[in-house]
Amino acid sequence: MDRESAQRIVLGDVEIIRVVEWQGPFAPARDLVPAAGAALWKDNEDWLAPDHWDPASGAAVMALQTWVLRSAGRTVLVDTGVGDGRERPRSPHFHHRRGDFLGDLERAGIRPGDVDVVVNTHLHADHVGWNTHAADGEWVPTFPNAQYLLAAADDFHFGPRNAYGGGRNEEDRLVYEDSVAPVHRAGQMLLWAGAHRIDENLLLEPAPGHTPGSAVLRLASGGDRAVFVGDLLHSPVQILDPACGSCFCLDAEGAAVSRRRVLERAADARELVVPAHFGGAGAAEVRRQGSGFALAGWAAGGTA
Template identity: 60%
Template structure:
């Protein structure tokens, strides 16, 4: 069994999870300031899937989602990429994985991809936008349109505020975003929503970054929401007001998370976060000021 590739059918949409890397990503209190109480309350079920039982570190994965919808192949959040310089996140620097081969094993050749969705512009969501060729970064998916939130493009771009914060932001824009824009393959979307097709819609969910978005799926009787980095751990179901240390605006991120999870609980949407290892999707219910997992989806 190839545990790096898993599939599920949601209505008429095939969803394929393709893992790039997985492992410990840091201590709970460092990644989620203020979450310690909720973390202790959930320890019995967080370990061993979502917390290393020995070190106590948060376990997470970087993975892309491939969607086949209405005859098109769509890649959502294509990981870190190989050979990147990421001084602020050493575990993302200089990766050398076989992720492209995993895509092929999943039945996805780069030339077959029609659309790439970046739910937001962070190093682990835009990396495989590009690959290195002859000393330059070129689009990995030569026939694809890349959907990039305009707010993030402007924030992380050459004139954006993020460039003054971390070298990571400057590097990731230069090697993973600018090349697809310069190739004429990027669409910078903005507004209240962006309709991809009759089953898929992008909607803003700002806070983690200014342009962070969620991807909603509605096909037949099935509903799902790909929430990107609104969640990094299921402990945030218990404490949805607790944002990650990576959020640009923690309060706005919390408001987006509460809103999106509330709709998912009320309307029966399957919640599919970017970084959960193992079971990557959950049905949730309201539980006091937070939410509880009703069922993990296979």
């Protein structure tokens, strides 16, 4: 995607703007979605390549992106990417990364002070990084006027009360301390459980498995529907076989249950499915096919 433009879609009364922080080959596809056999990728090469899979290298192609929603007079960000200058020693794509994400937002017409709500679909490094930025040697909220929304289950699991994810991954502590704790200290964090309505168009609902507090954001405006699914889907092959989890799922079985439930509703209610990491058009329409699902089409979106 050209840095001088942003993809825009209008659903009902809600404008959706896609801002891409990074896009390219990310990891071996068979490592990213271990249960997806070689045949699943090869048999669908005609539409997986080049936006979602590079057959030559075998790498999954992914995007790091933020979805900006203009809804009910407010500006809502869905996930905030990787951030700048972070210590992520186990994540080569994220470690000490430098980029122009805030410039990309501004070119799309969004300044930090304009943002009213920040939704973190879950607490992983590539979804909370721009929650904060460095100022005078400290991490402070990037969006000074925003309320940040995070599921209480993820805050508990990755925060100090559960010793930063049980201490299994040192980066969990780093992510919490530089991207979440400063928002708490600033009094801008709202932890939610059960469900949380943002406005008449937007509703947060739990979809646990990938992390304990993984969430989806449902959009319903006029006759249009969409569901922002975070990391329930890392690759379109998981639409074809929702039993296939990613290597990053903390509870693979729970994630599969949530993924199938969300895809069933999306197919039946004609919700546009908007994952966090799809390249190409970035969002997809799905339909039922036998006991599973198939791709019905890609989102259409202009640039501005």
